[in-house]
Amino acid sequence: MTAWESIIQAPRRLGEAATQARPKLRGIASPPRRMGPVAFAVTLVCVVVAGMVGLLALTTALQNQAFEVRAAQRTANELGYRVSDLASRVNRASAPAELGRRATELGMVPNPNAVFIDVTTGTITGDPVPVRGDEMPSLKVRAVTPPAEKPTAVESGEQPADGVQATDAEAVDPAVGTASGEGGVPQDGALPAEGAEADVAVVDGADAAEGVVR
């Protein structure tokens, strides 16, 4: 064997020697295959994007609900305003002065001689007296200026009934114009005569110091 051949053969011999000296190889479980860097980056981005989209969706839903709540509150407020406004109108319309005015317009007159009817027996308690129309003229209301309210041109269109009332209110009740007779009251001139029942008294002025009408 030439030197050259020895050199060529040397590795093989070395390999054989190594093979003979090496312990027996055993199969081992291969480690899980690692994700490639690109795939990893893509996955990471996907997770982040999904999270952000989810968060955005959640936030948007909550915001939308908040907006809905605000809108509902606004509607509730507006309806509350409406209730307040209508309640005010009802209260004004049911005030005694307003009812008196409407009653007078309808030609109704006060009757101080009330009687009671027992509906089960039909018995009348009291003495029915027809009214003349001049009883208690102070309870007839010819015209009433309603309590001050902001002039609202837009709203007035919603209340045609009020407009009608305003016109009717100017009508003069003939019964009122002729009120007189027993329903009338004594004039000043009659007063001294009634003074006959006055209680003339002499009182020490110092003792009457409390009797100050303020």
Next chain:
Amino acid sequence: MSRPPVTRTPGGRPRRTGRVRLASSAFRLRILVLAVAIMFSVLAVRAIQIQVVSAEAMAVQAAASMTVARDVPAQRGSITGRDGQVLALTEATVNVVADPSMIATNGKEPEAMRAADQAKAAVAPTEMASIIARHTGEDPGELEAKLRRVVAANADGVETPVRYVLLTKQLPATTWVALNAELSAGRYVGVFRESNPRRIYPMGTVASNIVGGMSEGKGLLGIEATRESDLAGRPGRETYETSPYGKIPLGNQTLTPAVDGKDLQLTIDPDLQWMAERRLAERVDEVGGNWGVAVVMDIETGELLSLANYPSFDSNDFGKAKTENLGNRAITAAYEPGSVQKVLTMASLLDAGLTTPDTTYAIGETVQVGDHHVSDAWRHGAVDVTTRGILVKSSNVGAITAARAMKPAVLRDYLRSFGLGTKTNLGLPGEAAGSVPAADMPSYQADSMAYGYGLSTTAVQMAAAVAAVANGGVYTEPTLIKAVGENGTWTPSVPPESHRVISEEASRQTVEMMEQRTMDSSKQLSIAGYRTGTKTGTARISGNGSGYQGQVASIIGVAPVEDPQVLVYVLIGRPDTMGAGLGMAGPVYRDLMSLALPRYGVQPRNDIVDTKLPLVKE
């Protein structure tokens, strides 16, 4: 001597470079790195300062700059009549305000305005003023001027942008909704609302002397003033975070809710109150009086059904009324009750067993009281008058003679027990206590007290005292508040204090004597179908100085006699001494009693017999 460095070019020819080291890339790079390092170091220091050193203060400052806090107004309680009719309530009204600077830029930042924004901003004030004027009734010219005033000089003469201007006050909220919808439809910006509720009194003058009125958001008169703390409630507080686009929906928010005011239900019957006010006003004007009071009372419960005053005022606009008419004379005016007082004197004598209705007293034309002689309006010579006759004929001489049988201190105690000299504590401002003479009063004062002089009462005190006589002798403190409501639940007021003053027998006898008074003037006083008892009175009013100034004519009545339920007391004051209780106040009394009896279910009778009993011994 050193030589300048020599470099060789590719061509091999040497070149002299001068300050070549300064221009080297490495050096420049070092400088740049140093500069960047310094810059970031500064930023880092600043970051540490902000994030670590003053982190808390900065966070608080940041939160404060974006957090808005505002009061949540409490709803003021309402005041209603005995059956729930509303006498006072709070209406939702708003102030309309504008931000002229915002309108001038159409809601944009000035530099972000486009041509369309500029065109819109130029005409917006005119068009908005027109819309607002239609809803509010304000003058469009004035509104436009307010909307166009975008800068104003402050105290130092420096011009600052105007961000707030008030356009109209207390506009009904429904009108604001319509106005806002129209502005929104036209895409106008810069007009807002502020809540500013308005107190309204739907019945105007009815019971205004009781309900009172408000000024600057607080009760100033009547129940509105005395029950301010109950009615007002307690405002809440709301804090929330805002951005330039408004409230941040998910930002930090806290809300302390407001506690609404309590509702008050009065014992007053507004319908009867209105009728009483109308009838009283008419009569006072007819007889030339300068004021009048009408009290209607439920005898059994002490509840005041009406407390009418004239002249009165409209609670919605009490600024127009005279100051002296803003109170309630039924409780603020103390006066000498005059002959109405004889009811109490006679009731006391009957209770003490010192007289009977038929006991007679021999009296002359006059009786000496101290240095004076007191006479009667009823003309008579020497006569034997019965106790009944003293009351019916309103005999001063008889009352003094009869009362002399009782020790003055005892009569005083009776009067005190009837409630005279003590405030009724109705809950209205300015109530007078009146006065009763001291127990060791001189004899002339005791004589005066017997027929209604030398002591003073208010109308409500006198009404409650006579109600005690009619209520089987039991005094019941008058009341004005029927119930207090909280969150829709009504709590009835504590039952009023009551105590017996005279016996039932003395009560019955006194009321029957009062019935004889009605029969004596039946044409003026009787009411068909009912037995009624009355007593008239006329007393002089003392002036501011010494002496008298005008008089009070009064009449008090109870019905029905067999079981008294309703009391009516009418007083009319006038500046002179003309007229008397029967003529001046009688018609008002009769009308009010006629209205009140059937109104409260007191049925008339068809079997009334008018039997006049002896007033004098024949």
